[in-house]
Amino acid sequence: MTAAHEQAVAVAARLTGAPATNARPLGGVVYAVDLDGGDRVVAKRHPEPSAAAAETASLSWLADADAVPVPAVFGHDGPWLVTAYVAGGRPGPTAAERLGRELAALHAAGADAFGAAPPGGPADAWIGLAPMRNEPGPAWPEWYAEYRVRPYLRRAVDEGTLHRGDAEVIERVCARIGELAGPAEPPARLHGDLWNGNVHWAADGRAWLMDPAAHGGHRETDLAMLRLFGCPHLDRVLAAYQEAAPLADGWHARVPLHQLFPLLVHTVLFGGGYGAQAVAAARETLAAG
Structure with a gap:
């Protein structure tokens, strides 16, 4: 041993x-x-x-x-x-639809502010192996740019995993984020690192959430992250979510904006093509706006 x-x-x-x-x-x-x-x-x-x-x-x-x-x-x-320990099972449409409804209920539980840490949790938290600062802010667009995009963008540039010219594309998103963010929403209670690997399809027929980086944020961020790396029966998850808590008009076009955060985290952790994906998401966001 x-x-x-x-x-x-x-x-x-x-x-x-x-x-x-x-x-x-x-x-x-x-x-x-x-x-x-x-x-x-x-x-x-x-x-x-x-x-x-x-x-x-x-x-x-x-x-x-x-x-x-x-x-x-x-x-x-x-x-x-x-x-x-939660015994594993297989993903299925019924569990996926239930997950959609349960995510809607989780988000509706709310948070004190955008960037609010869980009660008793440290402000200097983590997402995977990357530091993540939970600093409360009154408005989502400015908070997201300052605490979920720029810290990882600066690190990626400083460490040479993203060229300054490419970083300028993402900075243009930050500069225009007020007009790109869509309708204002109250702070949602987010899992915060909701990629498919942190959804555990269990033997009890439900989808359990693992390894959270929870904080107050925009509910579309959790859903965009779930879409980023693929999720079984995602169409069922989203349809059930929409029935329980309809998303604001134009949410499809805002998916790349919400994916900037996890893509930049992956850029600083793993390099590779994640930087290029982040720049592509920024270009798509600007084009949609």
Whole structure:
């Protein structure tokens, strides 16, 4: 057993109060840990303690909405977080339609402000392995440009993963964002990192949400992120969402605007073609406006 396996077993035992016997890697530094008596939990090691604290607060805040199922939290210790294990299943249309309705209810639970952190969560949070600042703002367009686009844009330019000329295209979006953002909406309670890999199609026939970077934001951002990397039965998810909480006219045209945030996060984390995708999304946003 490696040192990381041993740490996962030890922290799972400490936070659950039950002897732990074995750890199996699930990907990255995430382990399924077997407890005496047959139960199983998940132990996940974050890059630093603040990230574990941020995810703990995010999961609790999403659970408080009583809308979409999320794993129960046993606790966090340093960089480690221990949650309930949710057995996997297969995606299906019924689960997808239910997810659409549940996402609408989650977003409707609201937030104190755009950029508001979950109660008890740190302002300096994380999205995946990238820092993410939760700084409240009164209006979504300016807040989104300042705290969800420009920080990653500056880093991408500074690190050479995005050319300054390409960055200027994205800056033009930020300069015009008030006219590109669509009708004003109240702050929604977002998952915040809602790509398909964080939707867990479970054995109970529901879609569970994992690994949130929750904050107050615009509901179209969650839905645009879900579309970005593909999601099974996405048409069913969106149709059910629309029935429960219709989106403002023109939301299709605003998808690239809301995708700028995750695309720039991926640009700073992974480079590759994500920078080009971000520039293409910016051009599409400008053309639609």
